Amino acid sequence: MKVKTQSKKVNKAWLNDHVNDTYVKLAQREGYRARAAYKLKEIDDTFGLIRPGDCVVDLGSVPGAWSQYARRKLSPAGAAAGALNGRIVALDILPMVPVEGVVFIQGDFREPEVLQILEQTLAADQGFTKVDVVISDMAPNLSGIESADAARIAHLVELAVDFSLLHLKPEGALVVKLFHGGAYSPLVKLFKETFKVVKPFKPKASRSESSETFLIGMGLKKSPA
Numbered sequence: 001m002k003v004k005t006q007s008k009k010v011n012k013a014w015l016n017d018h019v020n021d022t023y024v025k026l027a028q029r030e031g032y033r034a035r036a037a038y039k040l041k042e043i044d045d046t047f048g049l050i051r052p053g054d055c056v057v058d059l060g061s062v063p064g065a066w067s068q069y070a071r072r073k074l075s076p077a078g079a080a081a082g083a084l085n086g087r088i089v090a091l092d093i094l095p096m097v098p099v100e101g102v103v104f105i106q107g108d109f110r111e112p113e114v115l116q117i118l119e120q121t122l123a124a125d126q127g128f129t130k131v132d133v134v135i136s137d138m139a140p141n142l143s144g145i146e147s148a149d150a151a152r153i154a155h156l157v158e159l160a161v162d163f164s165l166l167h168l169k170p171e172g173a174l175v176v177k178l179f180h181g182g183a184y185s186p187l188v189k190l191f192k193e194t195f196k197v198v199k200p201f202k203p204k205a206s207r208s209e210s211s212e213t214f215l216i217g218m219g220l221k222k223s224p225a
Helices: 002-019 022-030 037-047 065-073 112-124 146-167 184-194
Strands: 055-059 087-092 102-106 131-136 168-179 195-201 212-220
Touching: 022 037, 037 065, 037 168, 037 195, 037 212, 055 065, 055 112, 055 146, 065 087, 065 102, 065 131, 087 112, 102 112, 112 146, 131 146, 146 168, 146 184, 146 212, 168 184, 184 195, 184 212
Parallel strands: 055 087, 055 131, 087 102, 131 168
Antiparallel strands: 168 212, 195 212
16 A cells, blocks of 8 residues: 555656646647657757758657657748648657658558668658658667666667668768666767767756766768678
């Protein structure tokens, strides 16, 4: 009984913090589906990644807040609807409520067949044969077993890096989410081997108690063999 009571208290405290969270309120006011939009906004404001005319690929896109942010950045008027100067392709294993102007693919990025669909979708538009920015908020379901979770996280980041090597423009950028722990240092090493500029970054919108952080890689250092 004590465990259940404590659990209820924790859940109630989390819900109270969430409801009163500055970024949650801001997201509701500005029409974003999640506070995560402000993580990408701060990254983009700091590093100037997304520009009008860009092709953006959003991996792990559900619920769609990052696609919404990218969509507004590619809108001539910064609007959530209407004209779009650029292209956004989003992908997630879960279904996503449509975001106007965003091409959505439902599937598991770890599956070669799904990756092939993504590649075919990009190739279908000859105006966007290469990608300017890949943004990845992908994260595995964590088991609590550190070694297993580190391997799952590393696999997703490695896939995003492999995809970027094949599809990014030479001056393009990759943003990935990862967590401090066993996988962190090897993934930073991988980024430094792949990109000319690598920046670790923890946005203010990322909760301080979370081990979540982001890696930004800019400018490809090498091409696939």
